[in-house]
Amino acid sequence: METFLFTLFGGLALASAFVVVTARNPVASALFLLVTLAALAALFVLLDAQFIAVLQVIVYIGAILVLFLFVIMLLNLGYAYRPDVRPLPWRLVAGGVGLALVIQLAIAVQPARSLREAAGTTGPEALVALQQAKGVVGAVAEPLFSDYLVPFELTSILLLVGIVGALLLAKRRLD
Amino acid sequence: MVALPEPAAAGAGWEPFLPGWIVLLPLLGFLVNGAAALLAPGRKAIPTWVGPGVIGLSFLIVLANLVSILGAGAAEPVVRSYWTWIAAGDFEVAAALQIDRLSIVMALVVTGVSFLIHVYSVGYMGADPGYARYFAYLNLFVFFMLVLVLAANFPVLFVGWEGVGLCSYLLIGFWFQEPAKAAAGLKAFIVNRIGDFGFLVGLFMLFAYTGSLNFQQVFAAAPQAFTYGSAAITITTLFLFLGCVGKSAQIPLYVWLPDAMHGPTPVSALIHAATMVTAGVYLVARASVLFALAPFTSGLVAGVGALTALFAASIALQQFDIKRVIAYSTISQLGYMFAGVGVGAYAAGIFHLFTHAFFKALLFLAAGAVIHGLHHAWARVGKHPTEDEVQDLRNMGGLRDALPWTSWTAWAGALALAGIFPFAGFFSKDEIIWSVGARGLTILWAVLLLTAALTAFYVARWAAMTFSGETRVPGDVRRHVHEAPTVMMVPLILLAAGSLVAGWLNVAPGLPFLPGVSRFHDFLAPVFEQAEAIWLAHAGEFEHVAPVGGDEGLWAIVTLALAGGVLYAVFLRVSARRLLPAARAPEPSGFARLLYRKWYVDELYDRFIVRPVLRASDVFWRVVDQGLIDGVFVNGSGAASRAAGWALSRLQTGDVSTYVVAVLVGVLILLAAALGG
Amino acid sequence: MLTESLLLSAFLFTIGVAGVLLRRNAIIIFMCIEIMLNAVNLAFIALSRYVGIEGQIFVFFVMVVAAAEAAVGLAIIIAIFRHYESVDIQNFNLLRW
Numbered sequence: 048m049e050t051f052l053f054t055l056f057g058g059l060a061l062a063s064a065f066v067v068v069t070a071r072n073p074v075a076s077a078l079f080l081l082v083t084l085a086a087l088a089a090l091f092v093l094l095d096a097q098f099i100a101v102l103q104v105i106v107y108i109g110a111i112l113v114l115f116l117f118v119i120m121l122l123n124l125g126y127a128y129r130p131d132v133r134p135l136p137w138r139l140v141a142g143g144v145g146l147a148l149v150i151q152l153a154i155a156v157q158p159a160r161s162l163r164e165a166a167g168t169t170g171p172e173a174l175v176a177l178q179q180a181k182g183v184v185g186a187v188a189e190p191l192f193s194d195y196l197v198p199f200e201l202t203s204i205l206l207l208v209g210i211v212g213a214l215l216l217a218k219r220r221l222d
Numbered sequence: 223m224v225a226l227p228e229p230a231a232a233g234a235g236w237e238p239f240l241p242g243w244i245v246l247l248p249l250l251g252f253l254v255n256g257a258a259a260l261l262a263p264g265r266k267a268i269p270t271w272v273g274p275g276v277i278g279l280s281f282l283i284v285l286a287n288l289v290s291i292l293g294a295g296a297a298e299p300v301v302r303s304y305w306t307w308i309a310a311g312d313f314e315v316a317a318a319l320q321i322d323r324l325s326i327v328m329a330l331v332v333t334g335v336s337f338l339i340h341v342y343s344v345g346y347m348g349a350d351p352g353y354a355r356y357f358a359y360l361n362l363f364v365f366f367m368l369v370l371v372l373a374a375n376f377p378v379l380f381v382g383w384e385g386v387g388l389c390s391y392l393l394i395g396f397w398f399q400e401p402a403k404a405a406a407g408l409k410a411f412i413v414n415r416i417g418d419f420g421f422l423v424g425l426f427m428l429f430a431y432t433g434s435l436n437f438q439q440v441f442a443a444a445p446q447a448f449t450y451g452s453a454a455i456t457i458t459t460l461f462l463f464l465g466c467v468g469k470s471a472q473i474p475l476y477v478w479l480p481d482a483m484h485g486p487t488p489v490s491a492l493i494h495a496a497t498m499v500t501a502g503v504y505l506v507a508r509a510s511v512l513f514a515l516a517p518f519t520s521g522l523v524a525g526v527g528a529l530t531a532l533f534a535a536s537i538a539l540q541q542f543d544i545k546r547v548i549a550y551s552t553i554s555q556l557g558y559m560f561a562g563v564g565v566g567a568y569a570a571g572i573f574h575l576f577t578h579a580f581f582k583a584l585l586f587l588a589a590g591a592v593i594h595g596l597h598h599a600w601a602r603v604g605k606h607p608t609e610d611e612v613q614d615l616r617n618m619g620g621l622r623d624a625l626p627w628t629s630w631t632a633w634a635g636a637l638a639l640a641g642i643f644p645f646a647g648f649f650s651k652d653e654i655i656w657s658v659g660a661r662g663l664t665i666l667w668a669v670l671l672l673t674a675a676l677t678a679f680y681v682a683r684w685a686a687m688t689f690s691g692e693t694r695v696p697g698d699v700r701r702h703v704h705e706a707p708t709v710m711m712v713p714l715i716l717l718a719a720g721s722l723v724a725g726w727l728n729v730a731p732g733l734p735f736l737p738g739v740s741r742f743h744d745f746l747a748p749v750f751e752q753a754e755a756i757w758l759a760h761a762g763e764f765e766h767v768a769p770v771g772g773d774e775g776l777w778a779i780v781t782l783a784l785a786g787g788v789l790y791a792v793f794l795r796v797s798a799r800r801l802l803p804a805a806r807a808p809e810p811s812g813f814a815r816l817l818y819r820k821w822y823v824d825e826l827y828d829r830f831i832v833r834p835v836l837r838a839s840d841v842f843w844r845v846v847d848q849g850l851i852d853g854v855f856v857n858g859s860g861a862a863s864r865a866a867g868w869a870l871s872r873l874q875t876g877d878v879s880t881y882v883v884a885v886l887v888g889v890l891i892l893l894a895a896a897l898g899g
Numbered sequence: 900m901l902t903e904s905l906l907l908s909a910f911l912f913t914i915g916v917a918g919v920l921l922r923r924n925a926i927i928i929f930m931c932i933e934i935m936l937n938a939v940n941l942a943f944i945a946l947s948r949y950v951g952i953e954g955q956i957f958v959f960f961v962m963v964v965a966a967a968e969a970a971v972g973l974a975i976i977i978a979i980f981r982h983y984e985s986v987d988i989q990n991f992n993l994l995r996w
Binding site: 049050053057060061064065067068073076077080083084087090091093094095096098099102103106107110111114115118119121122124131132133137138140141142144145148149152153155156171174177186187190191195198202205206208209210212213214215216217219 | 949960
C-alpha cells in the first residue's frame with residue numbers, strides 16, 4: 048500500500064513538475080505547481096512528517112502559491128503571453144546539464160543506502176516512537192523552542208525584513 | 223636640552239671632556255637657525271648670537287680637550303660609542319666618536335676658523351635677506367665637518383663626508399636665484415659624487431679584507447690582512463684616494479672648486495679653503511697605515527699632489543677675479559699637502575693643513591672685505607656693476623689707502639702663502655718640499671720648488687693689483703670705499719696673527735739659525751707611529767739631503783730667496799705698471815692666454831665628458847625611459863591589462879541564464895570532485 | 900523508501916534546474932526555483948526518518964526563507980514589470996560590464 052501511494056504521488060509530483068516547466072501559460076504552470084506541492088505534502092505524510100505536510104499545504108499552497116497567482120493576475124500575464132521557452136541550443140544545454148546532474152545525484156544517493164543500513168536499528172521506528180511520545184507537533188516544537196530558539200526568533204526578523212522590502216519594492220513611486 | 227648618554231670610555235686613563243657636545247652644539251645651532259629661517263626670516267638677533275655662539279662653545283670644548291690631552295699626555299684614542307647604528311650579521315657600526323690627537327687638531331682648526339668666519343659673516347651677510355638660512359647652513363656644515371673629523375669608523379666619517387658635500391652644494395648655490403650660481407652648486411655636488419663613489423668602493427673592499435670598518439680594528443688588522451704592496455691594498459687605497467681627489471679638488475676632479483667661488487665669500491673661506499677641502503688630506507692621514515702599506519698609491523698621491531700644485535699655480539698666474547686667484551691657490555696648496563702625505567710625511571701634511579687654514583681663510587676674508595667695501599661704494603654712487611666687474615683685479619688697484627687694515631692683513635696672508643719667513647707658510651711648506659726631496663723624488667721636488675716660486679708670483683700679483691699702484695676705481699666710487707665694520711676686521715686681525723705665529727709650533731731642526739721646535743710633530747707622533755714604522759721598514763729613513771746635494775737648511779734658504787725674490791720683483795713691476803680696467807683690457811695672448819683660459823680644461827671636460835653624458839642622457843631619456851620603460855613596460859602592461867580585461871568582460875553578458883549555466887557547471891565540477899574524493 | 904525518495908528528489912531538482920535554464924518568464928523561473936527547494940525538502944524529510952527530527956526542523960526554516968524570498972522576489976518582479984512592461988528575463992541584463 049505504501050509503495051503504491053509513494054509511486055502514485057511521486058509520479059504525480061514528477062509529471063506535474065514537468066508540466067510546470069513546459070506549460071506555455073503561466074497560470075497553468077502555477078496550477079500544476081500546486082499539484083506538485085500537494086503531492087509532495089502527501090509524500091511527507093508517508094514519510095512520517097505530518098506536521099511539515101500540514102505546513103506545506105498552509106504555507107506553500109495557501110500563501111506562496113496564491114501569491115504567485117496573485118502576481119500573475121496583477122500583471123495580466125494570464126493571457127496574451129508570448130511563448131518563452133528558449134530555442135534549441137538552450138534546450139541542448141539544459142538537457143546536458145540536467146542529465147549530468149541527475150547522474151551525479153543518483154551516484155550521490157548510493158551512500159544513502161549504506162546509511163540506512165547502518166542506521167537500521169534507529170530507523171523510522173525511533174522517529175515514530177518520538178512522535179507517539181510527544182505528539183506530531185510536539186516532536187518538532189520541542190527542539191524548535193529550546194535548541195533552535197535563536198534561529199527561530201531570527202526568522203521573525205527575516206520575515207519582517209521581507210515584508211518591509213516587498214512593500215518598498217512593489218509600491219508605486221509617489222513622486 | 224638633550225642629555226647625551228656618556229657610556230664608559232673604551233680605554234682607561236684620560237677622559238675626553240664632553241666630546242658629544244662638540245658635535246651636538248652646531249647641530250642645535252642648525253636647528254635653531256633653521257627654525258628661525260622658516261618662522262621669522264626677518265629677525266636677525268637669533269642667528270647673530272646663536273650662529274657664531276654654538277661654534278664658539280664648541281671651540282672652547284675642543285680647546286679644553288686639547289689642554290687636557292697635553293696635560294695628561296694621552297696618546298691612545300678614546301672612542302665614545304653612543305648607539306648601534308647598523309647591525310647586520312657580523313657587520314656592526316656604532317654611532318661613535320673618536321677623540322685622539324689627530325681628530326682634536328682637526329676639530330680645533332674646524333671650530334676655530336669656523337668661529338672667526340661665523341663672526342665675520344655677521345658683518346658680511348648682515349644685509350642679506352637669507353641671513354638666518356645662511357647661518358643654518360653654516361652651522362650644519364660645521365656639524366658635518368666635525369662628524370667627519372671626529373668619526374670613529376668609516377661609515378660615520380662617510381656621513382660627515384656626504385654631509386659637507388651637501389652643505390657645500392647648499393652654500394655655493396646660496397643665491398640660487400642666479401642660474402650660474404645654482405649651476406656651480408650642482409657642479410660641485412656632481413663632481414664630488416664621482417669621488418664619493420670611489421670612497422664607497424674603498425669602504426666595501428676594506429670591510430671585505432679586514433672584516434670591520436672601525437678605525438682601530440681596521441688599522442690594527444691591516445698589516446695582517448694586506449701584504450705590503452699587494453694588489454688588494456693598492457686597489458683599495460686607490461679607491462679611497464679617488465674620494466680624496468674629489469673632495470680635496472685634485473687633478474682631475476678639481477674643476478668644481480674654482481666655480482665654488484660663486485657662493486658668499488665667507489663660505490669660500492670656510493668650505494673651500496680651511497675645512498672641507500682638507501677632508502681628503504685628513505682621510506689619507508687618518509688611514510695612513512693603509513696608504514703606507516700601498517707604496518704605489520702613496521707615490522700616486524704624491525705625484526698627483528705635486529702635479530696639481532704646479533698646474534693650479536700656473537692657472538692662478540693669469541686669473542683676474544680676486545677670489546678665483548685664491549681658489550686656484552687653494553688647489554695648489556692642497557697639492558702640497560697631498561705631496562706631503564704621499565711621501566709619508568703625514569705630520570708635515572697636517573701641519574701645512576693647519577697653517578694653510580689660517581692664511582687661506584685670511585686671504586678669502588680679506589678679499590671679502592675688499593669686495594664688501596667696493597660693493598658698498600658702488601651702491602653709494604647708485605651704480606650696480608656685475609659681480610664679475612666688482613671682483614676683477616683690473617678694476618681695483620691702490621686700495622691700500624682706503625683699506626689699510628685689510629691691506630696689511632691681506633699682505634700677512636700673502637706672505638704666509640708665499641712661504642716667506644717668519645710667516646706660517648714658510649715652515650710648513652718648506653717641510654713638505656724637503657720631505658719630498660728626502661725621499662729622492664727629484665722631479666716632484668723640483669716641481670714643488672718651481673711651484674713655490676709661482677706661488678710667490680701670483681700672490682704678489684694679486685696683492686699688488688688689489689692694494690698697490692694706481693687706482694683703477696672711478697674717482698667718485700673711490701671716495702666711498704671704506705674699511706669693513708669691526709665685526710669683520712677682528713677675525714681678519716686674529717687670522718693674520720695666526721698666520722704669523724702658527725708656523726712656530728714646528729720649526730724643522732734642519733733650518734739654520736733657528737731653534738728646532740717639534741711640538742706639532744711630537745703631538746701627532748703617536749697617531750702616525752704605526753704608519754711611520756711601515757715606511758721605515760720598507761722605504762727607510764728620510765735622507766737629510768736634497769736629491770741634488772745640499773742639506774735642508776741650504777735649500778730652505780734657496781727656496782726662501784727664490785720666493786722672496788719673485789715676490790718682490792713682481793710686486794715692484796705690477797705696482798709700477800699702468801694697468802687697463804677690465805672693460806678696456808685685451809685678453810691675454812700667447813701662453814698667458816692658455817693660462818687665462820685655465821688650460822681649456824673646462825672646455826675639454828665639456829667636450830669629452832659633459833656633452834657625451836648629456837647626449838647619452840638624452841638617449842636614455844627618450845629611448846630607454848620614455849620608449850622602453852614608460853612605453854613598453856608601464857603603458858604596455860597597462861594596455862595589456864586593459865586588453866585582457868576587455869576580452870574577459872565579454873564573458874559578462876548580463877544574461878542571468880548564462881550565469882546560471884556557469885554556476886551549474888561549477889556545481890557539477892564540485893560535485894564530481896566530492897564524489898570522486 | 901529512502902533511496903526512492905532521494906532519487907525522486909534528484910529528479911525533481913533536475914526538472915527545476917532545466918526549467919530555470921529553459922524558460923524566460925521570470926515568474927516561471929521563480930516557480931522552478933520553488934520546485935528545487937521542494938526537492939531539497941523532500942530529501943531532508945526522507946533522511947530525517949533515519950537521522951533525527953532535525954531534518955524536519957530544517958525544512959521548517961527553509962519554508963520560512965522561501966516565504967520571505969517569494970514575497971521579496973515577486974515584489975522585484977512587479978517593480979521590473981513596471982519599468983519594462985515585461986517579465987522576460989532577457990531584458991534584465993544590467994549585470995555586466
